[in-house]
Structure formats: C-alpha cells, structure tokens
Amino acid sequence: MPAGTLYRGREGMWSWVAHRVTGVLIFFFLFVHVLDTALVRVSPEDYDKVVATYKTPIVSLLEYGLVAAILFHALNGLRVIAVDFWSKGPKYQKQMLWTVVGLWVLLMVGAIYPVLGHAARVLWGN
Amino acid sequence: MSTPTLEKHSSALDAAEDSASHLITVTLRIRRFNPEVSDEAVWVDYLLDIDPKERVLDALHKVKWEMDGTLTFRRSCAHGVCGSDAMRINGRNRLACKTLIKDLNPDKPITVEPIKGLTVLKDLIVDMDPFFQAYRDVMPFLITKGNEPTRERLQSPEDRARFDDTTKCILCAACTSACPVFWNDGQYFGPAAIVNAHRFIFDSRDEGGEQRLEILNDKDGVWRCRTTFNCTDACPRGIEVTKAIQEVKRALITRRF
C-alpha cells in the first residue's frame, strides 16, 4: 500500500498498540526465561552463571523495562476485561485508561528502588 | 409563553448570526490517485481562501469547482445523513460535510485522504462493495415466524429504546475503515456490520437473533474486535459502536438477548 498518513487514533487505539507490543515482548521474554530456567536441569553452575549475568546493571535496566511491560499489560488487561463485561465499561474506557496509566506510573516509581537498587549498588557502591 | 432568551443574546448566537465573511487562507493537502494517469498516489496542495465556518466538503467543492475539476469524491446530502463522504481528514475518519474548517487547525495543511482498508478507485473514492457485502452477510432485515398480525406488532417504548442507538447507522463506513483489524484483514466483518446485526438482535420483534449470532461467532466475526474504540471515535452518528459490539459478544456467551 502506498504511503498515507498514520491513522490518528485516540486513547483506545494507542492503548491497544501498547497492549499488543507488551504482550508480544512478554511472550518472547517468557520463552527465553523458560529456556534459561531449564538450565537448572542441566547444571547448577551454568544456571548460576547465567543468573549472575542477570545481576549486571544493564540487565537490571532491561528487567525494569520488563516489569514496566508486564505491569502495563496486566493493568490494561484488567481494563479490557472491564470493557468487555461491565456494561458501562465502554463509556468509561478513557477514564479507566488514565487510571491504569496513573497506577502504572506509581508502581513503576515504587519499583525503582527494588529493581534498580541492586544495579545502583553495583555501580556506585553502597 | 414568553422567551427570556431573546433579550439576552448569547455570544454563540451572535457568532452564528454574524453574516460578514471572514476569509482565511488554508492549505488543503489532498491525496490524489488516478489510475488513468499514474499508478502512484501523490499528495497535492491546494491553497484557498475560505470562511472557517464552512465545511471541509465546501473546501473540496471549491477546489473541484474553481481550481481542479478532476478532483473526485462522493457526496450527496451535505449534512451528515447520507453517509457518502467518509474520508480521512487530518488522519482521522470523518464526514467532510460534518467537519467545519474552524474545528481543524487552519495554520497547518489540512490533509485529506481516502478511508483505509478498501480499494482506492480514484482520489477519495474507494470500492464500497466489500463493505456492503459484509453488511448483507449479517442478514440485516427483520425475521419473524408465524402469522403476520393484522395491525402493527406491539413494542413497548423500553423495548424500542433497547436498540435505538444502532438504528442510527448511515452505512458510511467510517467505523469499519478506522478499525486496525479491518485494515489488515478485510475478511473481518467490521464494526458497521456488527452494528447492523445488533440493531436486529436486540429488536424485541425479531426472531432471527440466533442465526445472526451464529454468523458473528465466525472466525471473522465479533471475536476479532480488539476494543480499540477507533470505530466509536469515528462514528459521525455518535453510535456507541464498541458498546454494541460488546453487547453482541456477551449475548453470544450468555445466549440471552
């Protein structure tokens, strides 16, 4: 198809895009995660070696991203379910989305220390 | 009866009655495609002076009538009831005849392009046949059993209100062609067909609901909707399209309608 402009959807469309992107991301992460966990069947040493790399600052940052993705997907998933089963859901979908985003921001701020704290300690010491 | 309103003119009324025209210059950036000339669609800019109280349809007419007669688009009623002129204005589906220039940002070019997901035949004209085919596929007509009554079938005002929203559809395709699922897969029935199925499923006089639900239970039916709300945002008749779709989904699960 020849280039047209991007469709200027509103909240509903962009939240869906985000939901889809996060869902796919999580799926691929899960795939890898099961593979690495499977190493416990192979050799504890290898497992610990892999897990050790998880403790590097870069991967911590990725981990933070993963938490962000899962949290958004989970919260927005609940919103989608509310739209599906609550008769007023479609009417309040935007309000619910902003609630989801608000909650998500709160939780992500809350997750900074637990998730990134370790990395900070590694980088800058205690 | 007296009218208190006539003494104190509201500013809105004053503005509406202002007959002096205040022309502004706008750029209309239209996506042109004419297969008789080229296989490529191109953007063409038209500069015109127009009163911001006029519609985008008036601007298109100005282009067609005064600048370039080859510009092609559909239109008829010019006030949002016939559903001819759904197009993408500044990136969103709207009716050109219900979009006033002043409601767009006239400082930037106003982009106008055909609706997505249907074959572009020329300029802003798309092939509507697949759209109407999906509509016909949901059996959009009253199905009844037994003898016809001599007078009207009775229906309480509450039962009538149950499906009022979806009777407003003018089949303009703004919703279906705003749906991301439909853009990628024209097999999806699309919101407009579901809206029109809803109109009958929830009509207390109709007895074909089961059949229609079965059709929409199809792999290209309601379950493909991802609740993106583009349809609801696009509908020029203000139909709560996504809500109607959700009601059909729930009716399919509970088999109560």
Added chain:
Amino acid sequence: MSATDSIETGAGAVQLSGSSTAFSPDHPAPVIEPPRTRTKRTPRASRTNFEMYGWLFMRLSGVVLVVLVLGHLLIQLVLDGGVSKVGFAFVAGRWASPFWQGWDLTMLWLAMLHGGNGLRTVINDYAERPNTRFWLKTLLFTATAFTIILGTLVIFTFDPNIR
C-alpha cells in the same frame, strides 16, 4: 510520503489526460488494493465456538495471571533482596514445596497458552497470505508446545541434588 505537487489558488486547469506516463483511459493503472477483501466467494468458516472460547480464555487466564505473575515478580524482584538472591539454591528451596511447584506450573501453562493464543491473533491480523499464516502459526505452535513441555519437565523432574 511521496512527492507533493503544489497548486496555488487559481492556478487554472490541470489536464490529467494526455499525461506523459504510460497510463490512459484504455490502459488504466492497477487500482490500489487492500491486503485482502471480502467477496461473495469468501469461504465461510465452520461453525464452532473455538474463537469464543479462545476469547474467554484470554480474559480468565488474564485474571489468574495477574495474581500469579505479579506475585512471582514481587517475590523474585522485590522481597528479601530482590534479584540478587536468585540462584540455584533459591530455586531449589522454592521447588521443594509443592505449592510453589503448582504455582509455577500453572503460571507457565497459563502464560504460554495466553501468550501463544495472543500471538495467534497477532499473526491472523498481520500475515497477509494464507501460506505465511500457516507457517507462522506452525512455528508458533511448535515453540509454544516445546516451551510448555520443557518447562513442565523441568519443574517435575527438578533434582536439588544434581550437584
């Protein structure tokens, strides 16, 4: 965006016939087609409730996953020491309990099926040709099945004394 021509107010007639390209009324260019269109010949799917159950499953599993996945994250990343505590010993400690075995097993199955079904939707939406669709779905199915089986085996056959 392709080329932008510009016509100013009153620029006069634009004659589109007799253009220099090879197209003419008798040899029109192909019209711009959408990926696929619905026609009278579009085959009707067989009538099953598969899509409905799939849809319901996404919501039900979603609700359960909220508890399982968020709980999992909480334990792994936040509670006592976060990710730094994780290691073979930690895993061994957890899977000693059938409760955590059950937790992780349910989470694995639900998440993979949920994600797998979600990806199936994504493929249906974006893969245009039936062939591509088929192969992508086969790939997806294999990967999902493999992951589920592998994960299940790992949980059940886990041996804390492997060293």
Added chain:
Amino acid sequence: MKIHKYDTVIVGAGGAGMRAAIESTKRSRTAVLTKLYPTRSHTGAAQGGMAAALANVEDDNWEWHTFDTIKGGDYLVDQDAAEILAREAIDAVLDLEKMGLPFNRTPDGTIDQRRFGGHTRNHGEAAVRRACYAADRTGHMILQTLYQNCVKEGVEFFNEFYVLDLLLAEVGGEKRTAGVVAYELATGEIHVFQAKAVIFASGGTGKFFKVTSNAHTLTGDGQAAAFRRGLPLEDMEFFQFHPTGIWRMGILLTEGARGEGGILRNKDGERFMEKYAPVMKDLASRDVVSRAIYTEIREGRGCGPEGDHVYLDLTHLPPEQLDAKLPDITEFARTYLGIEPYTDPIPIQPTAHYAMGGIPTNVQGEVLSDNETVVGGLYAAGEVACVSVHGANRLGTNSLLDINVFGKRAGIAAAEYSATTDYVDLPENPASLVIEQVEGLRNSTGGERVAELRSALQECMDKNVMVFRTEQTIKEAVEEIAHLRERFKNVSVQDKGRRFNTDLLEAIELSNLLDLAEVMAVSALARKESRGGHYREDYPNRDDVNFMRHTMAYREMDSVGNETIRLDYKPVVQTRYQPMERKY
C-alpha cells in the same frame, strides 16, 4: 456499450424506487439503476414523519386526511388520488412496521403519532396527531428498512449508474417504452437496458435553488429525460419552500419541531404566526408560514445584523423532550451554527424543499403523454412524479406517504404489465443521444465552467422565482435562464477521463437543471394567480375560474428548429370537496 435485458427496470433507489422494487422483484425480473448507493438517497434526509390516520393516539380517520391533503394543496389536488393516498396510508405504515421499521411507540406499544402542519381533526377544527415517526429520522428509517427488505428479497441493484435517456418507440400508433440508457460512473461505459416496463423514481429537482434542503444530487434527471423525449411535465411552477431551513445553509429543521411545540419569533420576540393563522398558528401549511416569514423580514422585523431571518425557538421545551424527539436537528444546530438549542433560538429562513410537479401519472403510476393517454410500460412514482396528490402545496409527511403508496402501486402495476407484454424492439443506435451528449462535453473546448453557470442559475432562481414572484421577476428568470442555456453550449469539463468522471456528470446534471428551471419559470409566468406554493404578488388571489387546472408543459421545436416550451392545461379531478377559501 453493453446491452442488458430485464422485465422491469427501476430508475432510482430512494423510497419510491425501493418500495416499487420490493413488489416488482417478487413478480418479475427487475433491475434497479441508481446514481447513488441506495442508502445515500435523499429520502434518508426526511425527518418529521409519515402521515396515516391510524387513530392510535387521537380520534382520526382517513377522510379527514383526504380533506386536509386537498385543502393543503389549495384544491389543485386530484381528489381521487388524494383519497387513495389517505386510505392506503394506513396499510403503508403497517407494511413498513411489519418490514421492521422502528417507529416510536406509545406506552401501549402501538405506533406513536405527532402533530404536523396542516393536519387537522374534522375538517380543520384543530391540529391532530397523525404523523407516525421515528424520532426526527423517519426518512432514514424508511430508507434503511426498505433497503433491508431489498436485501432480503434479493433485489438486483446497479449502483452508481446514471440514467441519462429514456427509450420510447411507436408500436401500432401507441407510444411504448423500450428501455433506458445509463452511464456507469466507475468505468464511463454506456449501458442500454432493454425493458418491458420502466419506473422512474429518481426524486426531486431542488438543486436549481441556492438555499435548499435538497441534496447536491437532486438534479431532476428523470424529469429532464422524459421532457426531452417529448413527454409533458405537470405543474412545475409549484415548488414548496419549507419555512424552517437553517439560515443560509438551507439544512432542514423539521416541522416536527413546531409539532413538538416550537415557536417562530421575529426580532421583537413576537410569535408572529398568530397574526397570519389564528387557529393553526405555527402549524399552518408551509406556503402560508414561509410567506409570513418573508413578510416579517420585508417589514423590518427580521433578526440578526442584516434582518434577514427569523428564529425557531425551542428553548421553552424540556431538554429531555428535545433529546428524545428531535435529537438530529438539535445536533445540526450545534454542528453547523455552534449554538445550543436548549438555550438559544435557531436562526432560520425558508428553504427550497419539494417539487410538487413532475412527470404526470394516473393513480396506477402510469405515465401520461398528454391529458389522458398512457405511455405503455412507463411508470413514475415519488417526487419525480405528479399524480397529483400534492396539488399546489404538499402537506408535511405526505411525501413519505406518497413514495410508499404510489411506489408500491407502480411496482405492482409495472411488474404485471411486463408479465403480459413483449419487449419492444430497441431503436437503432439506442445510445446515440447519450453518446453525443457525453462525448460532446468531453471534447468541448469552450471556456464556460459548470460551477459558474450553476451558481448563476441558483442565484437567479432564489432571487426571482422563490416565495414571492411577479411578472417582472419571472421574466427576468426566463431571460437569464435562456442566456445561461446559451452559455452552456460552451461549457467544457476538465476531467477527460472515463473513471469516476464526476466533473462530466455535474455538467449533464446542470443541463437538466437548466431545462427544468426554464419549464418552471415559463409555467409560473403563465399562471396569473396565487395558489399554494406559487405566490404572485401581482395576482395575490386564487383564481378558480381561469386557473383551477393543471399546467402541462411540452418541449417542442418551432418552425426554425429552436426548442420551445408549449403550455397546455388539464382539468383537476374533483370528487367530494368543493374549493373553499383556505384559512388556517
């Protein structure tokens, strides 16, 4: 060129065309040709309601309805036809309900009804609730319901096919229909449809006015095609100006707004209709109200800086009532004027609305080639036709009724006719006239532009033959139109392509409008009286002695080969009701 063969061909898929198609498809192989997708037809714009003496909410009967129709039409109505209209109205509404039309309901579950201009109890005693409605989208619901039933019946549509010519043949001294010629918009191809019976249902001609409630596509193509082929047009001077169009835009605000209690006011806030129609007030018939509005404006009591409009005041009605009964028109006010009808009155002015005249038919829908001779196999119904049930002025809600009653009648009659007759041979080169017209325009290099001529025509019509007319203004119009027709010979189009050439079709539509405007002006000039929608300031009274008769306009060639219009007259059918002075 392609040739198709159908028993019955219907031109137009508005209310009349589709109502006919539902009947005709059951009985004969039928094709419906329409220049718009069926659901785009202007029937969908109708708002207020459809009259039928159901007596669901108030005492009523069809005879009162007949009387109101005749009186509303200023006694120019053919009374036999009006009786049929009012009597069959009840079944027409019930038919639609059974087809699924979602009418508004009374608490008992029957079809609800409301008041409308000119509809009265017991021959004018008081307003009666006779209009069956679905909010203010009655026409939309009718159009959708009919289309739905066409889908159900499997009606065969040819969408975006413009019928440009009617084929007639002489068989044994009798005029018969051979088919029609159509232009396919998508490809530019010419199609000849051979048919035993043809029904014209192509709607109105409002686009020769500037301020009009009519769609851009209502260009009288059907009337023009028949006229060019030598068939007469009846009562073309009678055009209805609806009192309440949105100021300057012409978008209609239904009479139902006044039926629900809306009031017209001038700049002093005065309810001026009390002066002009003491009993019916704001619900007097449309010609009366439109003239009253213009009188107020002329006498300096108009509203706004230019004093060129009046107000439709709904502010005293509860918002819930507006939302439930008039949701669309209140939205029009918000969208197009930016005002809130709950709190602000709406600026309005009369808007060109409905053509009472058209192709003459009898009550079976058969087209007449003179005062009584029927053209074999040719039918017309809806706004394109003149049965004449509307006479000099149509009552609100009677047109949606007309398209259903006479659409159905024409559909049945045409199908039965085609079942019993054979095809007439197509003339040699059946499409020659159309090809000549299309190619002529495509190849023309003249310097005139369609849009310019069209606005000149519209300005001229608005100025000279609208609500008030005089000898002088009409003469001006006749001259101007002749001048524009001359200029039209030099018209050229910019789009020379085949595919979706709307530029070309707008030119053809303009030529139709020019033809019909001329017929209208010439007919109006000759009618030296005032009656219904035709108001001559120089002859302000009705003149039953000289003009209680229908105008029949024919296109003829004079001795030097110029086109001229010849006027003839046809008596009005009177059965029960003697003409009286019309007071509301």
